[in-house]
Amino acid sequence: MDFRGGSAEAVAALTDELVGQTGSGEAASALADSLFTVSRSLRSEPALRRFVTDVSVPTEAKQGIVREVFSGKVDDGALTVIASAVGRRWTSSRDLPDALEHLSEVATVRSTGQDVERLSDELFSFGQTVQENPTLRDALSDPARSVDDKAALVDSLLAGKALPATVTLVKQSLAGTYRTVSAALAEYQKVAAEVVSEGVATVRVAKPLTDAEITRLGAALQRAYGRAIHLNQLVDPDVLGGIKVEIGDDVIDGTIASRLDDARRTLAG
Structure with a gap:
Protein backbone atom coordinates (compact mmCIF):
# COMPACT_ATOMS: atom_id res chain seq x y z
CA MET A 1 0.00 0.00 0.00
CA ASP A 2 1.22 3.48 -0.86
CA PHE A 3 0.86 6.09 1.87
CA ARG A 4 1.89 9.72 1.52
CA GLY A 5 2.36 12.79 3.66
CA GLY A 6 0.83 12.58 7.12
CA SER A 7 -0.52 9.09 6.44
CA ALA A 8 2.97 7.76 5.73
CA GLU A 9 4.23 9.25 9.00
CA ALA A 10 1.26 7.79 10.89
CA VAL A 11 1.80 4.30 9.44
CA ALA A 12 5.51 4.38 10.33
CA ALA A 13 4.76 5.37 13.92
CA LEU A 14 1.97 2.83 14.29
CA THR A 15 4.18 0.07 12.89
CA ASP A 16 6.81 0.88 15.52
CA GLU A 17 4.11 0.71 18.22
CA LEU A 18 2.85 -2.59 16.86
CA VAL A 19 6.31 -4.13 16.79
CA GLY A 20 6.93 -2.91 20.34
CA GLN A 21 3.91 -4.68 21.77
CA THR A 22 3.60 -7.70 19.49
CA GLY A 23 5.34 -11.00 19.97
CA SER A 24 4.56 -14.01 17.81
CA GLY A 25 2.20 -16.94 17.76
CA GLU A 26 -1.45 -16.81 18.81
CA ALA A 27 -1.30 -13.34 20.37
CA ALA A 28 0.00 -11.77 17.15
CA SER A 29 -2.51 -13.75 15.13
CA ALA A 30 -5.42 -12.55 17.28
CA LEU A 31 -4.21 -8.97 16.97
CA ALA A 32 -4.01 -9.33 13.19
CA ASP A 33 -7.54 -10.71 12.94
CA SER A 34 -8.90 -7.85 15.05
CA LEU A 35 -7.15 -5.15 13.01
CA PHE A 36 -8.45 -6.65 9.78
CA THR A 37 -11.99 -6.78 11.21
CA VAL A 38 -11.87 -3.10 12.19
CA SER A 39 -10.43 -2.19 8.79
CA ARG A 40 -13.41 -3.79 7.05
CA SER A 41 -15.82 -2.10 9.45
CA LEU A 42 -14.39 1.34 8.74
CA ARG A 43 -14.65 0.77 5.00
CA SER A 44 -18.31 -0.25 5.29
CA GLU A 45 -19.19 2.62 7.67
CA PRO A 46 -18.12 5.86 5.93
CA ALA A 47 -19.78 8.09 8.56
CA LEU A 48 -17.73 6.48 11.35
CA ARG A 49 -14.58 6.63 9.22
CA ARG A 50 -15.04 10.33 8.51
CA PHE A 51 -15.70 11.09 12.17
CA VAL A 52 -12.59 9.36 13.50
CA THR A 53 -10.34 11.00 10.86
CA ASP A 54 -11.81 14.51 11.20
CA VAL A 55 -9.06 16.83 12.44
CA SER A 56 -11.65 19.17 13.96
CA VAL A 57 -12.90 16.46 16.34
CA PRO A 58 -10.95 16.18 19.64
CA THR A 59 -8.79 13.09 19.92
CA GLU A 60 -10.51 12.08 23.17
CA ALA A 61 -13.89 12.04 21.40
CA LYS A 62 -12.57 9.90 18.54
CA GLN A 63 -10.89 7.44 20.91
CA GLY A 64 -14.04 7.28 22.98
CA ILE A 65 -16.21 6.35 20.02
CA VAL A 66 -13.89 3.58 18.80
CA ARG A 67 -13.73 2.11 22.28
CA GLU A 68 -17.52 2.23 22.50
CA VAL A 69 -17.97 0.61 19.10
CA PHE A 70 -15.24 -2.03 19.25
CA SER A 71 -14.68 -2.79 22.96
CA GLY A 72 -15.41 -6.45 23.65
CA LYS A 73 -15.45 -7.22 19.93
CA VAL A 74 -11.75 -7.08 19.17
CA ASP A 75 -8.44 -7.93 20.83
CA ASP A 76 -7.40 -5.47 23.58
CA GLY A 77 -4.06 -4.92 21.87
CA ALA A 78 -5.87 -4.02 18.66
CA LEU A 79 -8.05 -1.54 20.55
CA THR A 80 -4.89 0.19 21.82
CA VAL A 81 -3.50 0.43 18.27
CA ILE A 82 -6.82 1.73 16.91
CA ALA A 83 -7.08 4.38 19.64
CA SER A 84 -3.58 5.55 18.74
CA ALA A 85 -4.44 5.53 15.03
CA VAL A 86 -7.48 7.78 15.31
CA GLY A 87 -5.38 10.30 17.22
CA ARG A 88 -3.12 10.81 14.20
CA ARG A 89 -3.48 12.90 11.06
CA TRP A 90 -4.47 11.15 7.83
CA THR A 91 -4.04 12.54 4.33
CA SER A 92 -7.29 10.85 3.33
CA SER A 93 -10.00 9.24 5.47
CA ARG A 94 -9.61 6.07 3.38
CA ASP A 95 -5.99 5.79 4.48
CA LEU A 96 -7.03 4.76 8.01
CA PRO A 97 -8.67 1.43 7.08
CA ASP A 98 -5.86 0.78 4.61
CA ALA A 99 -3.32 1.42 7.37
CA LEU A 100 -5.08 -0.94 9.78
CA GLU A 101 -5.14 -3.64 7.10
CA HIS A 102 -1.42 -3.11 6.51
CA LEU A 103 -0.79 -3.44 10.25
CA SER A 104 -2.81 -6.65 10.28
CA GLU A 105 -0.50 -7.97 7.54
CA VAL A 106 2.55 -7.07 9.63
CA ALA A 107 1.06 -8.78 12.70
CA THR A 108 0.24 -11.89 10.66
CA VAL A 109 3.81 -12.09 9.39
CA ARG A 110 5.16 -11.65 12.92
CA SER A 111 2.87 -14.44 14.15
CA THR A 112 5.06 -16.93 12.26
CA GLY A 113 8.08 -16.32 14.48
CA GLN A 114 11.09 -17.87 12.75
CA ASP A 115 9.05 -19.09 9.76
CA VAL A 116 8.90 -15.81 7.82
CA GLU A 117 11.02 -17.25 4.99
CA ARG A 118 8.66 -20.22 4.66
CA LEU A 119 5.68 -17.85 4.67
CA SER A 120 7.18 -15.80 1.84
CA ASP A 121 7.92 -18.95 -0.18
CA GLU A 122 4.37 -20.26 0.30
CA LEU A 123 2.82 -16.94 -0.74
CA PHE A 124 4.99 -16.87 -3.87
CA SER A 125 4.14 -20.49 -4.69
CA PHE A 126 0.40 -19.96 -4.30
CA GLY A 127 0.61 -16.78 -6.36
CA GLN A 128 2.27 -18.71 -9.18
CA THR A 129 -0.41 -21.41 -8.93
CA VAL A 130 -3.13 -18.76 -9.30
CA GLN A 131 -1.42 -17.18 -12.31
CA GLU A 132 -0.87 -20.52 -14.05
CA ASN A 133 -4.34 -21.95 -13.37
CA PRO A 134 -7.09 -19.92 -15.12
CA THR A 135 -9.84 -22.00 -13.49
CA LEU A 136 -8.56 -21.24 -10.00
CA ARG A 137 -7.92 -17.59 -10.87
CA ASP A 138 -11.48 -17.21 -12.15
CA ALA A 139 -12.93 -18.97 -9.10
CA LEU A 140 -11.13 -16.61 -6.71
CA SER A 141 -12.10 -13.49 -8.66
CA ASP A 142 -15.71 -14.45 -9.52
CA PRO A 143 -17.97 -11.68 -8.10
CA ALA A 144 -20.89 -14.10 -8.10
CA ARG A 145 -19.21 -16.27 -5.48
CA SER A 146 -19.28 -15.19 -1.85
CA VAL A 147 -16.09 -14.49 0.07
CA ASP A 148 -16.98 -17.38 2.41
CA ASP A 149 -17.25 -19.72 -0.58
CA LYS A 150 -13.86 -18.57 -1.88
CA ALA A 151 -12.35 -18.94 1.60
CA ALA A 152 -13.63 -22.53 1.76
CA LEU A 153 -11.87 -23.17 -1.55
CA VAL A 154 -8.63 -21.77 -0.09
CA ASP A 155 -9.01 -24.06 2.94
CA SER A 156 -9.46 -27.07 0.68
CA LEU A 157 -6.20 -26.22 -1.09
CA LEU A 158 -3.99 -25.06 1.78
CA ALA A 159 -5.33 -26.16 5.18
CA GLY A 160 -2.85 -28.54 6.81
CA LYS A 161 -0.37 -27.99 3.97
CA ALA A 162 0.72 -24.41 4.62
CA LEU A 163 1.37 -22.19 7.62
CA PRO A 164 -1.77 -20.81 9.30
CA ALA A 165 -0.43 -17.33 8.49
CA THR A 166 -0.27 -18.23 4.80
CA VAL A 167 -3.90 -19.39 4.85
CA THR A 168 -4.92 -16.21 6.70
CA LEU A 169 -3.24 -13.92 4.19
CA VAL A 170 -4.55 -15.79 1.16
CA LYS A 171 -8.07 -15.47 2.55
CA GLN A 172 -7.42 -11.80 3.29
CA SER A 173 -6.45 -11.31 -0.36
CA LEU A 174 -10.06 -12.11 -1.27
CA ALA A 175 -11.33 -8.90 0.37
CA GLY A 176 -10.77 -6.88 -2.78
CA THR A 177 -8.54 -4.20 -1.25
CA TYR A 178 -5.93 -4.90 -3.91
CA ARG A 179 -6.57 -4.99 -7.64
CA THR A 180 -6.25 -8.79 -7.84
CA VAL A 181 -5.46 -11.74 -5.57
CA SER A 182 -2.05 -12.01 -7.23
CA ALA A 183 -1.33 -8.33 -6.52
CA ALA A 184 -2.29 -8.83 -2.88
CA LEU A 185 -0.03 -11.87 -2.51
CA ALA A 186 2.88 -9.94 -4.05
CA GLU A 187 2.30 -7.11 -1.56
CA TYR A 188 2.24 -9.57 1.35
CA GLN A 189 5.63 -10.90 0.25
CA LYS A 190 7.00 -7.36 0.41
CA VAL A 191 5.58 -6.94 3.91
CA ALA A 192 7.19 -10.22 4.98
CA ALA A 193 10.53 -9.06 3.59
CA GLU A 194 10.24 -5.71 5.34
CA VAL A 195 9.55 -7.40 8.67
CA VAL A 196 12.91 -9.17 8.47
CA SER A 197 14.60 -6.19 6.75
CA GLU A 198 15.02 -7.99 3.44
Whole structure:
Protein backbone atom coordinates (compact mmCIF):
# COMPACT_ATOMS: atom_id res chain seq x y z
CA MET A 1 0.00 0.00 0.00
CA ASP A 2 1.22 3.48 -0.86
CA PHE A 3 0.86 6.09 1.87
CA ARG A 4 1.89 9.72 1.52
CA GLY A 5 2.36 12.79 3.66
CA GLY A 6 0.83 12.58 7.12
CA SER A 7 -0.52 9.09 6.44
CA ALA A 8 2.97 7.76 5.73
CA GLU A 9 4.23 9.25 9.00
CA ALA A 10 1.26 7.79 10.89
CA VAL A 11 1.80 4.30 9.44
CA ALA A 12 5.51 4.38 10.33
CA ALA A 13 4.76 5.37 13.92
CA LEU A 14 1.97 2.83 14.29
CA THR A 15 4.18 0.07 12.89
CA ASP A 16 6.81 0.88 15.52
CA GLU A 17 4.11 0.71 18.22
CA LEU A 18 2.85 -2.59 16.86
CA VAL A 19 6.31 -4.13 16.79
CA GLY A 20 6.93 -2.91 20.34
CA GLN A 21 3.91 -4.68 21.77
CA THR A 22 3.60 -7.70 19.49
CA GLY A 23 5.34 -11.00 19.97
CA SER A 24 4.56 -14.01 17.81
CA GLY A 25 2.20 -16.94 17.76
CA GLU A 26 -1.45 -16.81 18.81
CA ALA A 27 -1.30 -13.34 20.37
CA ALA A 28 0.00 -11.77 17.15
CA SER A 29 -2.51 -13.75 15.13
CA ALA A 30 -5.42 -12.55 17.28
CA LEU A 31 -4.21 -8.97 16.97
CA ALA A 32 -4.01 -9.33 13.19
CA ASP A 33 -7.54 -10.71 12.94
CA SER A 34 -8.90 -7.85 15.05
CA LEU A 35 -7.15 -5.15 13.01
CA PHE A 36 -8.45 -6.65 9.78
CA THR A 37 -11.99 -6.78 11.21
CA VAL A 38 -11.87 -3.10 12.19
CA SER A 39 -10.43 -2.19 8.79
CA ARG A 40 -13.41 -3.79 7.05
CA SER A 41 -15.82 -2.10 9.45
CA LEU A 42 -14.39 1.34 8.74
CA ARG A 43 -14.65 0.77 5.00
CA SER A 44 -18.31 -0.25 5.29
CA GLU A 45 -19.19 2.62 7.67
CA PRO A 46 -18.12 5.86 5.93
CA ALA A 47 -19.78 8.09 8.56
CA LEU A 48 -17.73 6.48 11.35
CA ARG A 49 -14.58 6.63 9.22
CA ARG A 50 -15.04 10.33 8.51
CA PHE A 51 -15.70 11.09 12.17
CA VAL A 52 -12.59 9.36 13.50
CA THR A 53 -10.34 11.00 10.86
CA ASP A 54 -11.81 14.51 11.20
CA VAL A 55 -9.06 16.83 12.44
CA SER A 56 -11.65 19.17 13.96
CA VAL A 57 -12.90 16.46 16.34
CA PRO A 58 -10.95 16.18 19.64
CA THR A 59 -8.79 13.09 19.92
CA GLU A 60 -10.51 12.08 23.17
CA ALA A 61 -13.89 12.04 21.40
CA LYS A 62 -12.57 9.90 18.54
CA GLN A 63 -10.89 7.44 20.91
CA GLY A 64 -14.04 7.28 22.98
CA ILE A 65 -16.21 6.35 20.02
CA VAL A 66 -13.89 3.58 18.80
CA ARG A 67 -13.73 2.11 22.28
CA GLU A 68 -17.52 2.23 22.50
CA VAL A 69 -17.97 0.61 19.10
CA PHE A 70 -15.24 -2.03 19.25
CA SER A 71 -14.68 -2.79 22.96
CA GLY A 72 -15.41 -6.45 23.65
CA LYS A 73 -15.45 -7.22 19.93
CA VAL A 74 -11.75 -7.08 19.17
CA ASP A 75 -8.44 -7.93 20.83
CA ASP A 76 -7.40 -5.47 23.58
CA GLY A 77 -4.06 -4.92 21.87
CA ALA A 78 -5.87 -4.02 18.66
CA LEU A 79 -8.05 -1.54 20.55
CA THR A 80 -4.89 0.19 21.82
CA VAL A 81 -3.50 0.43 18.27
CA ILE A 82 -6.82 1.73 16.91
CA ALA A 83 -7.08 4.38 19.64
CA SER A 84 -3.58 5.55 18.74
CA ALA A 85 -4.44 5.53 15.03
CA VAL A 86 -7.48 7.78 15.31
CA GLY A 87 -5.38 10.30 17.22
CA ARG A 88 -3.12 10.81 14.20
CA ARG A 89 -3.48 12.90 11.06
CA TRP A 90 -4.47 11.15 7.83
CA THR A 91 -4.04 12.54 4.33
CA SER A 92 -7.29 10.85 3.33
CA SER A 93 -10.00 9.24 5.47
CA ARG A 94 -9.61 6.07 3.38
CA ASP A 95 -5.99 5.79 4.48
CA LEU A 96 -7.03 4.76 8.01
CA PRO A 97 -8.67 1.43 7.08
CA ASP A 98 -5.86 0.78 4.61
CA ALA A 99 -3.32 1.42 7.37
CA LEU A 100 -5.08 -0.94 9.78
CA GLU A 101 -5.14 -3.64 7.10
CA HIS A 102 -1.42 -3.11 6.51
CA LEU A 103 -0.79 -3.44 10.25
CA SER A 104 -2.81 -6.65 10.28
CA GLU A 105 -0.50 -7.97 7.54
CA VAL A 106 2.55 -7.07 9.63
CA ALA A 107 1.06 -8.78 12.70
CA THR A 108 0.24 -11.89 10.66
CA VAL A 109 3.81 -12.09 9.39
CA ARG A 110 5.16 -11.65 12.92
CA SER A 111 2.87 -14.44 14.15
CA THR A 112 5.06 -16.93 12.26
CA GLY A 113 8.08 -16.32 14.48
CA GLN A 114 11.09 -17.87 12.75
CA ASP A 115 9.05 -19.09 9.76
CA VAL A 116 8.90 -15.81 7.82
CA GLU A 117 11.02 -17.25 4.99
CA ARG A 118 8.66 -20.22 4.66
CA LEU A 119 5.68 -17.85 4.67
CA SER A 120 7.18 -15.80 1.84
CA ASP A 121 7.92 -18.95 -0.18
CA GLU A 122 4.37 -20.26 0.30
CA LEU A 123 2.82 -16.94 -0.74
CA PHE A 124 4.99 -16.87 -3.87
CA SER A 125 4.14 -20.49 -4.69
CA PHE A 126 0.40 -19.96 -4.30
CA GLY A 127 0.61 -16.78 -6.36
CA GLN A 128 2.27 -18.71 -9.18
CA THR A 129 -0.41 -21.41 -8.93
CA VAL A 130 -3.13 -18.76 -9.30
CA GLN A 131 -1.42 -17.18 -12.31
CA GLU A 132 -0.87 -20.52 -14.05
CA ASN A 133 -4.34 -21.95 -13.37
CA PRO A 134 -7.09 -19.92 -15.12
CA THR A 135 -9.84 -22.00 -13.49
CA LEU A 136 -8.56 -21.24 -10.00
CA ARG A 137 -7.92 -17.59 -10.87
CA ASP A 138 -11.48 -17.21 -12.15
CA ALA A 139 -12.93 -18.97 -9.10
CA LEU A 140 -11.13 -16.61 -6.71
CA SER A 141 -12.10 -13.49 -8.66
CA ASP A 142 -15.71 -14.45 -9.52
CA PRO A 143 -17.97 -11.68 -8.10
CA ALA A 144 -20.89 -14.10 -8.10
CA ARG A 145 -19.21 -16.27 -5.48
CA SER A 146 -19.28 -15.19 -1.85
CA VAL A 147 -16.09 -14.49 0.07
CA ASP A 148 -16.98 -17.38 2.41
CA ASP A 149 -17.25 -19.72 -0.58
CA LYS A 150 -13.86 -18.57 -1.88
CA ALA A 151 -12.35 -18.94 1.60
CA ALA A 152 -13.63 -22.53 1.76
CA LEU A 153 -11.87 -23.17 -1.55
CA VAL A 154 -8.63 -21.77 -0.09
CA ASP A 155 -9.01 -24.06 2.94
CA SER A 156 -9.46 -27.07 0.68
CA LEU A 157 -6.20 -26.22 -1.09
CA LEU A 158 -3.99 -25.06 1.78
CA ALA A 159 -5.33 -26.16 5.18
CA GLY A 160 -2.85 -28.54 6.81
CA LYS A 161 -0.37 -27.99 3.97
CA ALA A 162 0.72 -24.41 4.62
CA LEU A 163 1.37 -22.19 7.62
CA PRO A 164 -1.77 -20.81 9.30
CA ALA A 165 -0.43 -17.33 8.49
CA THR A 166 -0.27 -18.23 4.80
CA VAL A 167 -3.90 -19.39 4.85
CA THR A 168 -4.92 -16.21 6.70
CA LEU A 169 -3.24 -13.92 4.19
CA VAL A 170 -4.55 -15.79 1.16
CA LYS A 171 -8.07 -15.47 2.55
CA GLN A 172 -7.42 -11.80 3.29
CA SER A 173 -6.45 -11.31 -0.36
CA LEU A 174 -10.06 -12.11 -1.27
CA ALA A 175 -11.33 -8.90 0.37
CA GLY A 176 -10.77 -6.88 -2.78
CA THR A 177 -8.54 -4.20 -1.25
CA TYR A 178 -5.93 -4.90 -3.91
CA ARG A 179 -6.57 -4.99 -7.64
CA THR A 180 -6.25 -8.79 -7.84
CA VAL A 181 -5.46 -11.74 -5.57
CA SER A 182 -2.05 -12.01 -7.23
CA ALA A 183 -1.33 -8.33 -6.52
CA ALA A 184 -2.29 -8.83 -2.88
CA LEU A 185 -0.03 -11.87 -2.51
CA ALA A 186 2.88 -9.94 -4.05
CA GLU A 187 2.30 -7.11 -1.56
CA TYR A 188 2.24 -9.57 1.35
CA GLN A 189 5.63 -10.90 0.25
CA LYS A 190 7.00 -7.36 0.41
CA VAL A 191 5.58 -6.94 3.91
CA ALA A 192 7.19 -10.22 4.98
CA ALA A 193 10.53 -9.06 3.59
CA GLU A 194 10.24 -5.71 5.34
CA VAL A 195 9.55 -7.40 8.67
CA VAL A 196 12.91 -9.17 8.47
CA SER A 197 14.60 -6.19 6.75
CA GLU A 198 15.02 -7.99 3.44
CA GLY A 199 14.42 -7.16 -0.17
CA VAL A 200 12.55 -9.46 -2.55
CA ALA A 201 13.88 -10.60 -5.93
CA THR A 202 12.24 -12.74 -8.59
CA VAL A 203 14.87 -14.83 -10.34
CA ARG A 204 13.83 -16.20 -13.74
CA VAL A 205 15.93 -19.13 -14.96
CA ALA A 206 15.82 -21.80 -17.65
CA LYS A 207 16.47 -24.53 -15.08
CA PRO A 208 16.56 -24.51 -11.25
CA LEU A 209 19.67 -23.06 -9.66
CA THR A 210 21.77 -25.23 -7.37
CA ASP A 211 22.03 -24.38 -3.67
CA ALA A 212 25.54 -23.08 -4.24
CA GLU A 213 24.37 -20.84 -7.09
CA ILE A 214 21.53 -19.48 -4.97
CA THR A 215 23.97 -18.71 -2.15
CA ARG A 216 26.38 -16.89 -4.50
CA LEU A 217 23.58 -14.90 -6.14
CA GLY A 218 22.10 -13.94 -2.77
CA ALA A 219 25.49 -12.77 -1.51
CA ALA A 220 26.11 -10.71 -4.66
CA LEU A 221 22.71 -9.02 -4.44
CA GLN A 222 23.20 -8.32 -0.74
CA ARG A 223 26.48 -6.55 -1.51
CA ALA A 224 24.81 -4.56 -4.30
CA TYR A 225 21.72 -3.52 -2.33
CA GLY A 226 23.15 -3.32 1.18
CA ARG A 227 20.66 -5.75 2.73
CA ALA A 228 19.65 -9.40 2.55
CA ILE A 229 17.55 -10.35 -0.49
CA HIS A 230 14.92 -13.10 -0.45
CA LEU A 231 15.04 -14.98 -3.75
CA ASN A 232 11.88 -16.27 -5.44
CA GLN A 233 13.04 -18.67 -8.13
CA LEU A 234 10.85 -19.06 -11.23
CA VAL A 235 11.64 -21.52 -14.02
CA ASP A 236 10.62 -19.74 -17.22
CA PRO A 237 10.65 -21.51 -20.63
CA ASP A 238 11.23 -18.15 -22.34
CA VAL A 239 14.64 -17.94 -20.67
CA LEU A 240 17.03 -19.71 -23.00
CA GLY A 241 19.94 -19.56 -20.58
CA GLY A 242 21.42 -17.33 -17.90
CA ILE A 243 19.22 -15.53 -15.38
CA LYS A 244 16.94 -12.52 -15.13
CA VAL A 245 16.64 -10.83 -11.72
CA GLU A 246 13.80 -8.42 -10.90
CA ILE A 247 14.00 -6.34 -7.69
CA GLY A 248 11.31 -3.71 -7.50
CA ASP A 249 11.80 -1.51 -10.58
CA ASP A 250 15.31 -2.85 -11.19
CA VAL A 251 15.84 -5.54 -13.82
CA ILE A 252 19.17 -7.33 -14.21
CA ASP A 253 18.89 -9.29 -17.45
CA GLY A 254 21.72 -11.74 -18.04
CA THR A 255 19.75 -14.14 -20.25
CA ILE A 256 20.89 -15.43 -23.64
CA ALA A 257 17.64 -14.10 -25.13
CA SER A 258 18.53 -10.61 -23.93
CA ARG A 259 22.03 -10.81 -25.40
CA LEU A 260 20.61 -12.03 -28.74
CA ASP A 261 18.19 -9.09 -28.79
CA ASP A 262 21.09 -6.71 -28.11
CA ALA A 263 23.03 -8.26 -31.01
CA ARG A 264 20.04 -7.92 -33.36
CA ARG A 265 19.61 -4.24 -32.44
CA THR A 266 23.32 -3.63 -33.02
CA LEU A 267 23.18 -5.25 -36.49
CA ALA A 268 19.99 -3.40 -37.35
CA GLY A 269 21.51 -0.10 -36.29
